[in-house]
Amino acid sequence: MKYSLVRSSIIFEICYYNQIGEDIIICGITSNQTERKYSIDLDQKDMSEGKIYFPSRIKADKVFSIEKSIINRKIGCVNNLTLNKTKEALNQLFH
Secondary structure: OOOOOOOOOOOOOOOOOHOOOOOOEEEEEEEOOOOOOOOOEOOOOHEEEEOOOEEEEEEEEEEEEEHHHHOOOEEEEEOOOHHHHHHHHHHHHHH
């Protein structure tokens, strides 16, 4: 029997690439609260819908693509402020 580990991530639905392809670009999320460069705090106040159960951090330096078909479910959406902080961290990372 094959087991797979479920990981939370942030999906950039506004990204044109994510709308047209079979893959999507995502950033990882961790419940490890160690502050690191290019990571953004994430807790319930940062959500515009849904629920996050543990204080977490968005890992903007962990960007990768996955197939849309392996996404289990949507747990919510981050608010605009958190999305903008994530975009800024990505901009800093690539400049």
